[in-house]
Amino acid sequence: MTASTLSTLPSTGAAAPHLQVIWTDPVTGRQGFVVVDRLVRGVASGGLRMREGCTLDEVRGLAAGMTRKEALHYDPANRYVPLGGAKGGIDVSPHDPEARAVLGRFLEAVRYLLRHHWTTGEDLGLRQDTLDEVITELGMDSSIEAIYPLLDDAARARRRLADAFALDVDGVALPELVGGLGVAESALTALDHLGVPHGSARAVVQGFGSMGGATARYLARAGVRVVGLADAHGTIVNPDGLDVERLLLTRDPLGGIDRTQLGEGATEAPGDAWLGLDCEILVPAAVSYCIDADNQSRIRARVVAEAANMPTLADAEAALHARGVLVLPDFVANSATNAWWWWTLFGDIEADAEQAAAKVRTSMRRLTTDMLEASERLGVTPRRAALDAVGDRLAEIDARFGRVPRQRLEGGDDAGAQ
Known part of the structure; x- marks a missing residue:
């Protein structure tokens, strides 16, 4: 198939993600995935990786991890309010001559999510400068457009982030x-x-x-x-x-x-x-x-x-x-x-x-x-202790902003995350 498939998964113990997208490249047959594990104020955050052998299960686990990362840093005294967790992945080697073209077609296919719900950045096999170049070629503003409506002064915030990305610390970029x-x-x-x-x-x-x-x-x-x-x-x-x-x-x-x-x-x-x-x-x-x-x-x-x-x-x-x-x-x-x-x-x-x-x-x-x-x-293990802390913070975030119900549609297996 050449169109994206949108679904969420039946639960087999672990909570199902809010949304998942399975995309098949019409040119190469390569597959790409987006999993939105959770939304907060309508938005989720998580990087995009390019790796030969990348799977839906892998991306699902990574998206659940992003929910945890976001929640752990919740501090009601901060201006930053954690987002939900998401992740993207494309089953292609970054060294493949077709990788950049596959990336472009994938981003075009999930444009709606990028504009409204999914903020993304570099991850394994994908550099931020490459992502930014392709995003620009597609006529989009940035890979984090979805967060703009949550900002008090989006133009000022974007300048601040651009200035931060330009900083160098002893020969290496701050990001x-x-x-x-x-x-x-x-x-x-x-x-x-x-x-x-x-x-x-x-x-x-x-x-x-x-x-x-x-x-x-x-x-x-x-x-x-x-x-x-x-x-x-x-x-x-x-x-x-x-x-x-x-x-x-x-x-x-x-x-x-x-x-x-x-x-x-x-x-x-x-x-x-x-x-x-x-x-x-x-x-x-x-x-x-x-x-x-x-x-x-x-x-x-x-x-x-x-x-x-x-x-x-x-x-x-x-x-x-x-x-x-x-x-x-x-x-x-x-x-x-x-x-x-x-x-x-x-x-x-x-x-x-x-x-x-x-x-x-x-x-x-x-x-x-x-x-x-x-x-x-x-x-208990450090992981168990940290997961308990995540649960406490998610409850605080839900109490403050409400919770978006997870959809449950048929399709796929749920391997769960670690």
Whole structure:
């Protein structure tokens, strides 16, 4: 079929999403998906990824994660009121020669959602500048048009966000840093919870794109030795610590590490070697579902900070928790990028790198501390503690703004989210 299919799912335990779209490209046969998990004031937020093998189940889980990220940052004192959660995905490699054309046809097909209900941005395999170019070619204003009616002064808010996107922090654009700063702050808070000094800790980061690169930068700046980095071509190891700044400023646009810049003491290892390296902090920052029940036994870290979305399967997380490893769930650890966009747009912070860093650090330290203390007090996993906090905040948001009933139509399976 060439038209989009709109439906929602029958419940099989997990709450069904509010809306899902399945699109088939009339030219290549590739499929794309949008899942709106929840609407708040008619709008939902979540990025768009391009990945060969992307599935509806994957996008559904990511959309549920966005609902959680939005809810966790709810503060009635802020101008920013969290949105609902959504996500988009296209089953195509970003390296495919047809990828950009497929992206354009997909965005054209879901134009109505983009204009009225779904605000989106870059995600795995898709850079914001590429998304913005295609949006402009389609005659649309931006990928976040749906939020404009919620702003007191949309023109001023958009200028503020544009100014923030233009900021550079030591050679890297601010939007590429805030998410990783949040992951690093969450991981450092976990070290403090465990009583591990930052200066004696080691970290390994899988993925060196926007999220992984920034996480590595801010861990290193806090005194943590980054002893391993992995990209699509393999793992780089140096027990004495890698020169993160040098590698960060010489990586390619998709996070590829320049092997000519490794420096003395660095060696190359197979692609999956990152899992078993000796470290205190392990950061999966590249792909979903990369830690499973079998390979989790190789992990030696004390903290797993989920910079990627859904990197740890449920049975693997249970096994890690049973042997005392703190798993900081994605919807907590990597939530700062989304929050920063809206703090800036709504005016809780200005287009200022220092204000952004301070807001991210304060919020992430509070969220992580609350989660770990509740986990310890209640004898549950950090994820369970965070989900309980999400439930409390969603109830507050519903009480303030009302709740949009979830539609329930026939069609599809519901795999649920972690």
